[in-house]
Amino acid sequence: MGKTLSEKVWDEHVVRSAAGEPDLLFIDLHLIHEVTSPQAFDGLRLANRTVRRPDLTLATEDHNVPTVDWDKPIADPVSRTQVETLRKNAADFGVRLHPLGDVEQGIVHVVGPQLGLTQPGMTIVCGDSHTSTHGAFGAIAFGIGTSEVEHVLATQTLTQARPKTMAVTVNGSLPEGVTAKDLVLTLITHTGTGGGQGYIVEYRGQAIEELSMEGRMTVCNMSIEWGAKAGLIAPDQTTFDYIEGKPEAPKGADWDAAVAHWKTLRTDDDAVFDREIELDASTMSPFVTWGTNPGQGAPLGASVPSPDDFDEPNDKVATEKALQYMGLEAGTPLREVKVDTVFVGSCTNGRIEDLRLAASILEGRRVAADTRLLVVPGSVRVRLQAEAEGLDQVFLAAGAEWRGAGCSMCLGMNPDQLAPGERSASTSNRNFEGRQGKGGRTHLVSVPVAAATAVRGTLSSPADLQEV
């Protein structure tokens, strides 16, 4: 019997396996940020251990950093301490760091791919659940906790039980104006937040193959939102074209050897997945969430559901609690939901293609009078590229705020937060209670829906906008 893509990549990284024990897996790239690493470095110091492979480790600052005044010291003393701790740890242990102010600084999952460090067939970990993003390149990539960060620092390996395999096949093509974000939000509502638990998922099929690398990263990024261990996509010419010429991509003969290997990273025809799901992309439409977990979503053209629409008692209670928190009435058309703040950014939708798409909709239009639009590039490189293309001028002319790189309003840890009761349409990945700030209410949306919502002030798609 043949192997699936994830089994091939897994097997290439097994350092040791023994009956009744998890595999010991070698890690090709360990990404680090300020929030989940300080206690790990402390653990190394206490045990007199070193970082085994600083040459396979990269650190940047993203969760805590402000997106204005980034050339000044961080105002919040606790955030500043955490960032300064990372700087000290990187210096003490010889780890490469891209700090605030550096041209390569940004969200860790935007930085890895744009440097060319994220490549097919690798194992990539980070103390951040959205590490699944890197699976877009055909890598096994997943988030870990701080104890595991310490384990990787000390040994460059992890003990991991082999997950089951699942295929999500998305047939057909996405209709015009429907994006990778709509695709993955549709999938999560279909499976629920626990549907992927215990599985490494391979996304495949025509609609996946037709996605750009940015779109593939958006899909893989949200694998964790339906509970999957990791999500990945077989590398193809789109992948190779994206990587070629990036600063850390292989060069010359190394490039040829790498591509030759990457081309073998496909699921064999006779391989068997433990579970398969099929979806039809051609029936998909702009999709938004109405509740407080990413599985509580509906097409933009639908209405807010009622607890009575669900059979399971747990779903009824969860819906009732979600509507109460979100301040929504069952039966309200989603298009009539008024939004205070629109956030375009994050490791889900903060790459250059996302900003180009947002700008193409905002060009010649204005953000609604009592709506605020925050556009936050995922990295400094993305910011500079956008400015070189004049996208920042489009955003500013539309009345948006153009910010510096970081996680920003995705997680309510830095100054960019919602006020209690404030409602957002957000291109990020989580609509949990208080995720974007205490009492904040989040609707997860695609980039086109975010831009159109900013213009109309209610949840909208570009099709709802008047011609300019």
Added chain:
Amino acid sequence: MDAFTTHTGVGVPLRRSNVDTDQIIPAVYLKRVTRTGFEDGLFAAWRNDPDFVLNDPTYATGSVLVAGPDFGTGSSREHAVWALQNHGFRVVISSRFADIFRGNSGKAGLLAAQVDEKVVQRLWDWLDDNPGGEITVDLESRTVRAGYGEDAVEDSFDIDDYTRWRLLQGLDDIGITLGHDDAITDFEATRPSWKPVTL
């Protein structure tokens, strides 16, 4: 890590599903650089509600949390495990745990005991009848038990063999792996030259 064999403590019913790690501890509380002190952020938003279970003095010394399915979803923050431990919890019982939370619990010494959904419901009902009652969780025999006689709730729980063994022994994971240092070195020698490096 301290060894875990058996624990008996006050059971706390948390009647919610999908308790994500942003609820267990919001991001704004993650800024410490230590492993202690995170109890101030535990369920921070819900604690504003006077009716929230942890605001009930009956459960002040609670150490066994009984929660609905999909506990610990979302962010990989191990701070969620530390916050529960810093508050005094030794065990979380649920019918389904998110993978990363389960892994973090095993590493940090918090027992994530997975039971059938019906067992969660029976424990909730039992705690309704016996507020402040104690639940015993025995890792050796993989059983949970509350009460005695006719009304007792007793059932088995799931945990993978390796994590159980490590918890019973209180073993340091890194120490075990460093015992395989030769295997890691041998593996490193086989890596292709075109694999990327950061330095």
